[in-house]
Amino acid sequence: MQKYKTYAAGYLFLLPWLIGFVFLYLSPIIASLYLSFTKYDLLTAPKWIGLDNYKAMFTDDYRLGDSIKVTFKYVLLSVPFRLAFALGLAMLLNQGMKFLGLYRTIYYIPSLLGGSVAISVLWKQVFDKEGIFNQAIGFFGIEGPNWIADPRYAIYSLIGLSVWQFGSVMIIFLAGLKQIPQELYEAATVDGAGIFRKFARITMPLLTPVIFFNLTITLIQSFQTFTKAFIISGGSGGPINSTLLYSLYLYIKGFTFLDMGYASAMAWLLLIIVAAVTGVMFLTSRYWVYYSDGRD
């Protein structure tokens, strides 16, 4: 009897989450898979069209091709740089130095604000022809292009904005670095190891779980970036699709053209891409992620 009372209490506390899981996750996932095989414009009933959406995605839709290319470029350039800056700064700040709190705050502020519309608005200005970025490089005698309006460069302003927000990743690295026992470095110093050897043999291996974590989370988030591209391109993904990140194109298809079947198919393609990338990460992790608790 007591046992069942406990079960009831458990489910009672879990009830809000369970309701949310069923209505906001489970059934929408099934519905979106179904919708991806239909033509649906929200006003008339969904019409089953089999694999037509998927066929169209791979054969007709050159904008989707552009969008995927741009998204991969964005992810492959912004994620490594963001992580590298975060790790570099974290190691620098982890020297047990004074003012750590202040520096952590300074470097975190871009992460804090970076997702806002305000910063994207600002970014439009920063990378304008007359913007402060060009003013800065003009100081060294380089004449910069109009980054936002030039299809060759527009994506780099988005990548720059993403890398600029490395602060939160840095804080996770800092927490990870603090976990590494100081004795290891002392022992290595006694054995005559230099700074690079210590980095390669102690810091890197012991930090791999944190790197793995940061890499996975940042990758998943980067594939879904929306606000920056929407604001900076004025909602178009232009010029010439050069900032048409996947989420933005999905939004245009689903909510501007009301092609909800097609947008659902796009969502499933994104899910497959993200699952594949995460899957590869997990599968390869046993070769490069080191768990010190003996779990190999």
Added chain:
Amino acid sequence: MVINGKMFRSVVFHALVLGCGLIMLYPVFWLLSSSVKPTTEIFTSKSLWPTEFTFQHYSKGWFGLRNIQFGRFFLNSIYLCLVAVIGTVISSSMAAFAFARIQFPLRNLFFALMLGTIMLPGHVTLIPQYIMFHKIGWVDTFLPLIAPKFVGDAFFVFLIVQFIRGIPKELDESAKIDGCGWFTLFFRIILPLSFPALITAAIFTFMGTWDDFFGQLIYLSDIKKFTVPLGLRLFLDSSGSSNWGAVFAMSVLSILPSLIIFFLGQKYFTQGIATTGLKG
């Protein structure tokens, strides 16, 4: 005082770290300064310090849209955020308590599913959710943005679970001996002790809701219901390059709440990020 090598290195080091940080923040300083500079100076003056301070951009921006003021957007945003915070904290802590302290069938399965939802790209559920809210007539109300906050957020459930696991189980035992039921245990003991985790969840929910441009964009279309990000975007589109000063002024106002909350709750931020990797 003799400056030795070690001290010199330290000074160079601090100068470097601080210098790089300030360069990173330069665009933000520039934004602040442009919002109080006379229009003619914004793009011409190289100095961050205005020759004269003017607040006309703020009043121009605040009253810059026809028929509506920025104050309305702020009230809407604040309302959304407060409701979201209350909903998220209550529902997430309930689920976390169940996962961390109560034994019931399928608990581990549900916990795994919950963690799975963190990894799931939101796009897969987006369209059916929209259709559902459309069918029940909730589109263009605050409800689609509020109701989902009352079913718990997987990130924060996880954060609070981790925290509750650190609270000694003996407290549960002794409470039970004293005749406490699950509800008293939750409200009287676990919740008060989880306060830091709850604050962290509250702060991140506030910021997340404040900046949730995408959700607000697809669900709100009546300008009277617009939030700050939507209002800012509208303002950018309608006045744009003709009135950068006012756009910058409103941008500054729109990031102010985030900054204030950050400085008030800084220590919870660092903890929250370090435990769950929020706000990547």
